[in-house]
Amino acid sequence: MNTFSFICIFLIVLSGAYIFGHRYALSSVKNSTELHSLPSYHGFYVAIWFAFPALIVLVFWYFIEPIIIKSILLESIRTTAFLGSTTPDLLLNDIKNLATNSFALKSASAVKLELVNRYLELKSLGIYLKIVILFSIGMLGIFIARKKLSPKMRARQSVERVFTLVLGVCSIIAILTTIGIVLSLLFESIRFFNKVSPAEFLFGLHWSPQTALRSDQIGASGAFGAVPIFAGTLLITLIAMIVAIPIGLLSAIYMAEYASPKFRNWIKPTLEILAGVPTVVYGFFAALTVAPVIRGFGESMGLSVASESALAAGLVMGVMIIPFISSLSDDIINAVPQSLRDGSYAMGATKSETIKKVVLPAALPGIAGSILLAVSRAIGETMIVVMAAGLAAKLTANPLEAVTTVTVQIVTLLVGDQEFDSPKTLAAFALGLVLFVVTLILNIVALIIVRKYREKYD
Amino acid sequence: MTAKPKMSAKNVGVSYNGKVALSEVSIDFLEHDVISLIGPSGCGKSTFLRCLNRMNDTIDGCVVSGEIQLDNYNIYSSEIDPVEVRARVGMVFQKPNPFPKSIYDNICYGPRIHGMANSRDELDEIVEWSLTSAGLWEEVKDRLNEPGTGLSGGQQQRLCIARSIAIHPEVILMDEPCSALDPIATAKIEELLGQLRSKFTIIIVTHSMQQAARISNRTAFFHLGELIEEGKTDDIFTVPKDERTQSYITGRIG
Numbered sequence: 229m230n231t232f233s234f235i236c237i238f239l240i241v242l243s244g245a246y247i248f249g250h251r252y253a254l255s256s257v258k259n260s261t262e263l264h265s266l267p268s269y270h271g272f273y274v275a276i277w278f279a280f281p282a283l284i285v286l287v288f289w290y291f292i293e294p295i296i297i298k299s300i301l302l303e304s305i306r307t308t309a310f311l312g313s314t315t316p317d318l319l320l321n322d323i324k325n326l327a328t329n330s331f332a333l334k335s336a337s338a339v340k341l342e343l344v345n346r347y348l349e350l351k352s353l354g355i356y357l358k359i360v361i362l363f364s365i366g367m368l369g370i371f372i373a374r375k376k377l378s379p380k381m382r383a384r385q386s387v388e389r390v391f392t393l394v395l396g397v398c399s400i401i402a403i404l405t406t407i408g409i410v411l412s413l414l415f416e417s418i419r420f421f422n423k424v425s426p427a428e429f430l431f432g433l434h435w436s437p438q439t440a441l442r443s444d445q446i447g448a449s450g451a452f453g454a455v456p457i458f459a460g461t462l463l464i465t466l467i468a469m470i471v472a473i474p475i476g477l478l479s480a481i482y483m484a485e486y487a488s489p490k491f492r493n494w495i496k497p498t499l500e501i502l503a504g505v506p507t508v509v510y511g512f513f514a515a516l517t518v519a520p521v522i523r524g525f526g527e528s529m530g531l532s533v534a535s536e537s538a539l540a541a542g543l544v545m546g547v548m549i550i551p552f553i554s555s556l557s558d559d560i561i562n563a564v565p566q567s568l569r570d571g572s573y574a575m576g577a578t579k580s581e582t583i584k585k586v587v588l589p590a591a592l593p594g595i596a597g598s599i600l601l602a603v604s605r606a607i608g609e610t611m612i613v614v615m616a617a618g619l620a621a622k623l624t625a626n627p628l629e630a631v632t633t634v635t636v637q638i639v640t641l642l643v644g645d646q647e648f649d650s651p652k653t654l655a656a657f658a659l660g661l662v663l664f665v666v667t668l669i670l671n672i673v674a675l676i677i678v679r680k681y682r683e684k685y686d
Numbered sequence: 687m688t689a690k691p692k693m694s695a696k697n698v699g700v701s702y703n704g705k706v707a708l709s710e711v712s713i714d715f716l717e718h719d720v721i722s723l724i725g726p727s728g729c730g731k732s733t734f735l736r737c738l739n740r741m742n743d744t745i746d747g748c749v750v751s752g753e754i755q756l757d758n759y760n761i762y763s764s765e766i767d768p769v770e771v772r773a774r775v776g777m778v779f780q781k782p783n784p785f786p787k788s789i790y791d792n793i794c795y796g797p798r799i800h801g802m803a804n805s806r807d808e809l810d811e812i813v814e815w816s817l818t819s820a821g822l823w824e825e826v827k828d829r830l831n832e833p834g835t836g837l838s839g840g841q842q843q844r845l846c847i848a849r850s851i852a853i854h855p856e857v858i859l860m861d862e863p864c865s866a867l868d869p870i871a872t873a874k875i876e877e878l879l880g881q882l883r884s885k886f887t888i889i890i891v892t893h894s895m896q897q898a899a900r901i902s903n904r905t906a907f908f909h910l911g912e913l914i915e916e917g918k919t920d921d922i923f924t925v926p927k928d929e930r931t932q933s934y935i936t937g938r939i940g
Contacts, residue, residue: 517910567783573744575796575853590786
């Protein structure tokens, strides 16, 4: 029996349980108003009594079954005394692989074949056993529920309690996942800092993480001074902000204050489409279109421009960030109460005076918040810089040279076959931690600013 | 009635997106007078008030017809800049709306944009004069650098009055200035209006007929987008000419 038919049968029994509860509740009284809860709640009640114990058994079985099969197989390995040079665990893995690969099975030895057959037998036995146990536990649940059903029973409260629990569990899953990611980042970083001192990592000026295979080669130790990477990230972020802040802010002012509602309804979604363009598209736009243009232009002026310049990546990243700033700032400018504008107009102020002296100062904290959010987005941006910014960790303030960023280095350190305990790969986690801490701080500050500003008018 | 009118409206009509809100309003406002506009909600009195300093210009789809004269200039003529009109005809709103700036900067806002002061001393002078005229100086003189939004509701409204008189307007329009205030703050503002009438022409929209009776010389009654009658306050409240006015002031409509 495959998984699909199993799910089908489970759902059929589940709806059967619901219908049973529904009918049973209605048949137990003359008039449906005598029931404490609506009949559908009785139905859900029975269905939950079926599904919950059954699902718990399923989860339990999922963990228990491999352990039981393993111990049975190990027992038979020991009795046949077939081990050769391998350990029991390796042999077990081998058998599992053979069981799913019929082609390799043909060339397997007779002893192994026997073990594989034994394994497959146990597996199919396990499946039937699982279904029998699962459904009998489920039926037991329905039986218990039927005992509990009565017209006065508070089925609605019980059902709602279960659903509240499910909702709560779902929200906790997201938080737990985040905590798990942070912890794994933290532990891997600690392993890195055991090998490379934090001071060297944070303040060192030389970055060359490629460690040699033998200790007598050049660059045997590798260098993990991350300052050039941080500087490259800052340089590109700065260029992006120089593009995005004026354009984003001015277009926000135009949309919020000057544009006719018709135009605004058209241009705002259009700008927001920019935010929906996949970053990889921006990436090859930067690498294949913008970078050659900049290089050609620079050469015509007699400047030497790297083909992967910080300027190209920064410019395109700035374009990508524009909708974040313009859309958020537009909302914030719109949130400035009309009464303030009226007050200013009533003093004989012109529109531009009103915007410069009343609206923008009132919206400034919120605008600052939106800019900080955009900065944290720019720092964490990966695809554009991977494609357009280059790999050389050069400590330079010249936007025409190739620089590298934290995200680019993380990608290059982890792409391909890597051993996961060398300083080289662990450095990626340390960089990730730095990135995470910086963007976290920026986001927190931005949210505090935005929230404080909101409180002022509510 | 020999004095020439400060402002006069002739056949003023207003429509929002084609929907008529006000029609055929003609009325004169004398200089240094206090005139109340009363009437049930939605009768067009606030709409009319906002015509008098062209505040309706800021509302999309609002069309004003007719003529409004300020000292014999039609403020709706194409040569007139609405910004100039609003500098001469100030406005105080229903809800106090101080700018999120210091008390001092709130008052200085108008004088600064109109270039009325050349030095800090002159600004200080304007601030003190305005706040004194609005009866707020004694209460705030030690905290001029604190935000205006930190004052109580009544103080905020007097700050807004001080802010609008700082640019020496000729007419002050008030749109239910006391409806968001408690009786004590209301009494203070009414007292203030009594003092301000010597310097300004005041046109005030109010929902309270007692307030209209207390503070104004003349009263105009609006109903369903029309000006029903206008006259001396005492006459309107004792011997109204129109039946609808009679019904309103005795509480039968509105």
